[in-house]
Amino acid sequence: MKKRALLLSLLLLSGCSREFVEKLYDVDYATTNRFAKNLAPLPGQFTKDAAALDRLINSFSGQVKRHWGDHDSLIAGKRQYVKYTDGYLSRAHVDFVRGLVIVETVATTEPETHLKKAIATTLLTPDNPAGVDLYSDSEIELNGKPFLYGQVLDQEGKAVEWSWRANKFADYLISHKLKKRKIRYQQAYYVEIPMVADHVNKRSYKYASIVRDASRRYGIPEDLIYAIIKTESSFNPYAVSHANAYGLMQVVPNTAGADVFKLVKKKSGKPSPQYLFDPAKNIDTGTAYFYILRNRYLKEVRNPQSLHYSMISAYNGGTGGVLKTFDSNRKRAMNDINRLQPNQVYWALTNKHPKAEARRYLQKVTKFQKEFNQGKI
Template sequence: MKKAWLIMIAGLIATGCSSSSQPECIYNCTPTYPNNGNNNHGGGINTGNMTNEQAIKALMAYLATQAKKQWGDDEFLQAGKHRYVKYFDGYRTRAHIDFDSGKIYVSTVAQYAPEATLKKAIEETLLMPADPSQVDLFSDKSIPLNGKPFLLGQVKDHDNQDIQWPWRAGRFADYLIENKLRTKPLKRGTAYYVEIDMVSDHLEQREYQYADLIKRASRQYGISEDLIYAVVKTESSFNPFAVSHAGAYGLMQVIPKTAGADVFKLVKNKPGIPTKDYLFDPANNIDTGTAYLHILQTRYLRDVRNPTTKHYSMISAYNSGTGGVLSTFDSDRQRAMDKLNQLQPNQAYWALTNKHPKLEARRYLEKVLNFQKEFQSL
């Protein structure tokens, strides 16, 4: 195997590398930044004068530009609500976790020493900390390996053991490269990658990590635990690194300028809006998301008389806002509330899942309620 790699690397160097006599950086290179700004997240992009939505779009756009230079448009991947994607090494290497399918892919298009590059990326992925603030999704910065690994219990090595320490992660990486390495031809060369299966109950393993936080928020705001669990599963599949183009962050996909601002003003008595780093913290995120459900229940939708109808309405409003819920019934808010109160819960449910102005919101209510039933049966 080693001999084959030496032959492969020699061929790659001859055909694919730069004409420079200096080999390209293998790993832990100086991070690639667009400018010399002082922002610690997103490669130094100056987002100080942008709204949150503008800032997240700018960060994602910059990352996309850099990654596409290495991977091309067809193979580009970006982090999302149910998908973790982290680039390294001048954007030539990436880790991709699909939380819905329970698969981890670590890949590189590096032309110099891809084996060593892959090993380092596998180790960083397996040992990345549970604290999302330590992981910059918007640049190619390395991940500091400290604290309890986020994937602990969600992945087993080839000896069916948990992976908590660097020596075990390195050993497993060697095994994967020796036995599971795959290649894929790309328009710009060859990608080298390994695929790692997560354990069958990986979702439950992530749920356990946040059980205490959910219980605390439930007691504080009077929102049932099963509803909080259902919202988190719908929004992120318990992915604390979740981001969206709308500028939502974390487990419950809180948008700072809407739900976040309301919670700061109406519950926390704080000025301004929560920051990205604040919302990437799982404790803050679950607290803020649950507090917003409390606001919907006790303030914005307090005039909904039937408790079941109110429950349906607040779930729908978490996704699309109170205005979206009321516009399902009438363009005038007061008339809409009156019409809503005249309906039976099953009629309100039908309207919200068939007549809501946004298709996503129609499906959202159905998903959350189905997940809520699952958590109620546990």
């Protein structure tokens, strides 16, 4: 209570009305579930027909559960790459947060042969998200530089780029690092491959020139773009989410993507998943949306730092969420934001935003911005 009283006094002394200050404590903390019921389709998979999408997801999930069970089923997400192959008997799981690659198989005959192929496929999977179907067991065409190149080193400390080295490393892993565990009624064979300590930096370096170009094009700071990418996807080019968001900056085609096409690109429609899985187009689109937030939706926010915090929060929870943090009336909300100091705006958005996810989001992004400027990203 003492902390609350002190904060109330500071806000009142800064010029905020008592009505506004009291409203900060009356915001509903209930989290809004913004996630769609079904996973989004990936490139080349399906039409816009919802029933067809439901059938796709149900079929895929059913196949995964049939081979791996309910408790061991994994599906690709924002910060993890998951790809099934070999009739759903084998899978690759890249955990970008833990920095760990797990390749495993539940094949009952010649499991080591199945595992070797799965390991080699994982190591050689190309840096081309549009060419890999994450929601089936389809084979991957192995050409071009692998997307894990330099993030994983073999037993000789060498990066893996060619088939012969991938197979040699697979043989080593099976001979020296093979593990087993029970999955339902069957035995799973697997290996764990640690990623290099600076794997996040390795991925981020690949996009340096793209980030630089987008920053210059739209006048958005590079550190902000990097921080958003790290928060949204941990620099996973295969990132997908239940919110129908795609790629490095997790752009949602129907909202941010459509706005960028209409207001910046001056064309109709919305970006396709294929479009957003292209790193250059994804970063361009995500950065362009910040341009829209700054110059259109939040242009009335006068203090540059307050605007900065509001833009970050709006990228995750929408402009409406930012304004509702202060008042249900847009004009009064803007007036309240402009009466506050930037640190007070930050406090409100990280403590009183209607969505818990958005409250955490602003904290994460500003933390990663600081780390970028300290050379940690």
